[in-house]
Amino acid sequence: MLSDIIDVLADPVDGSSLSGVDDFSRLVSSSGHSYDIARQGYVTLAGGRGLRHSGDSMEMVLARETFLSGGHFAPFVEAVTAGVHQALEDNALPLEARPVIAEIGAGTGYYLSHTLDDVDGSRGVGLDVSVYAAKHLARCHPRAGSVVADAWERLPLADESVDAITVVFAPRNPAEFARVLVPGGQAVILTADRGHLSELRDPLGIIDVEDGKVERLLEQFSGYLQQVGEAEVVEFPMNLDKKSIAAQIGMSPSARHIGAELLAQRVAELPESMIVTARARVTRLAKAPQNQEVPQN
Ligand SMILES: C[S@@+](CC[C@H](N)C(=O)[O-])C[C@H]1O[C@@H](n2cnc3c(N)ncnc32)[C@H](O)[C@@H]1O
Numbered sequence: 001m002l003s004d005i006i007d008v009l010a011d012p013v014d015g016s017s018l019s020g021v022d023d024f025s026r027l028v029s030s031s032g033h034s035y036d037i038a039r040q041g042y043v044t045l046a047g048g049r050g051l052r053h054s055g056d057s058m059e060m061v062l063a064r065e066t067f068l069s070g071g072h073f074a075p076f077v078e079a080v081t082a083g084v085h086q087a088l089e090d091n092a093l094p095l096e097a098r099p100v101i102a103e104i105g106a107g108t109g110y111y112l113s114h115t116l117d118d119v120d121g122s123r124g125v126g127l128d129v130s131v132y133a134a135k136h137l138a139r140c141h142p143r144a145g146s147v148v149a150d151a152w153e154r155l156p157l158a159d160e161s162v163d164a165i166t167v168v169f170a171p172r173n174p175a176e177f178a179r180v181l182v183p184g185g186q187a188v189i190l191t192a193d194r195g196h197l198s199e200l201r202d203p204l205g206i207i208d209v210e211d212g213k214v215e216r217l218l219e220q221f222s223g224y225l226q227q228v229g230e231a232e233v234v235e236f237p238m239n240l241d242k243k244s245i246a247a248q249i250g251m252s253p254s255a256r257h258i259g260a261e262l263l264a265q266r267v268a269e270l271p272e273s274m275i276v277t278a279r280a281r282v283t284r285l286a287k288a289p290q291n292q293e294v295p296q297n
Contacts, residue, residue: 002027002043002145004123008100012047012149012156041138042131042146045156053150055130056251059260061108063250065136068110072238072248072278079234079282080166080190081115087164087186087284088119090228098123099163102180104151105170107133109140115166116141125157155180164188169280172217174224177287184289187225188282191217193233196279200245204266206254214281225285235279242267245274 002009002024009018011029018027018035027035027043037043044051056064067073088099098121103112106126116124124144126137129151137146149156151171157180165177165187177187192209201208214231221227240248246267249255255263 001041001142002037002147004143005100005125005145008102008123008125008157008161009043009045009145009147010156010158010161012045012154015154015158017158038134038138040135042134042148044131044134044148046149047153049153051129051148051150053129053152055105055128056107056133057130058132060251060255061130061132061136063247063255064110065108067244067247067251068108070244070247072240072244073110075234075236076168076190076278076280077111077114079232079280080111080168080188081118083188083232083282083284084115084119084164084166087188087228087286090186090286091163091182091184091289093163097121097163100125100161101164101166102127102157102162103166103168104155104172105129105167106137107168107170108136109144109146111166111168112137112144113141116143125162127151127155151176160185166190172220174221177221177285178224181225181287183287183292186228186284186286187221188284189217190234190280190282193235193279193281195235195277197248197276198279199274199276200249203270204245204249204254204263205258206249206252214283217283218285221285225287228284228286231281231283233279233281235277237275238278239273240276241273242270245270245276 016029016031102125112124127147134146134148155176160182162180168190194209
């Protein structure tokens with residue numbers, strides 16, 4: 001719930017602190033701005049220019065829910081949660097700490113809720129620019145709060161308030177991640193790797209993941225956060241039926257490029273079930289501990 005993370009949230013306009021008023025039906029900042037909490041439990045924290053992206057559509061969010069509920073990406077979720085455990089251990093948090101985990105572009109909250117279940121006493125912020133995703137995020141876990149915000153803008157999170165950031169196939173904002181992470185805090189980032197869904201590429205006409213994704217990620221973060229250890233490859237086979245394949249493509253940007261009708265036609269021509277490779281990398285990046293600058297490359 002938003003009340004669990006109120007100390008972490010900040011006014012998107014000026015970064016001032018927020019508190020819940022009128023039975024927690026609104027958040028009000030110390031500078032006087034007011035943000036209504038939607039009936040479904042999420043809050044939109046957008047600055048003066050409002051939201052300039054809409055994120056995933058309702059259809060994409062539903063497809064994501066259908067696909068993820070099949071458990072096909074379980075090894076990815078385990079890898080992200082393990083990365084968060086490692087990140088918290090590296091920063092030697094005291095046992096009584098209630099670590100804050102913020103997931104950026106959190107979708108339905110599948111990853112965030114698993115991590116919150118696994119990390120005792122942790123609190124979560126699920127941030128996504130899609131209102132449809134935010135509705136799911138609001139009910140994904142009792143210790144998660146759901147926020148609609150744009151990852152490319154100033155994040156509505158207080159300076160040095162987040163112990164770990166997770167990003168799964170979603171946008172990243174290095175300068176903002178460095179601002180909101182506590183000293184020694186880490187970002188755990190899962191990026192698709194070349195070969196991901198390779199068996200579906202030709203039959204469905206979807207493009208492959210480009211080479212050098214992790215290298216570009218590191219370049220993007222240079223001067224903000226520094227890589228910890230090596231990126232870990234997570235690869236496994238999935239046995240997918242046609243419904244799961246349609247949902248997998250429906251939750252991805254390919255859904256927009258191909259179009260629903262053509263996609264349905266192509267899926268209909270596939271065998272009843274297929275073994276499909278899932279492949280991604282987990283990269284951890286840390287903010288320098290207190291009083292230490294991140295070395296410039
Ligand atoms: C590929 S989905 C991944 C969702 C989730 N991490 C998962 O793997 O289930 C990307 C998510 O990022 C969100 N998104 C896209 N652009 C965004 C932005 N500028 N700010 C915040 N979220 C954004 C989309 O709405 C979508 O939920």
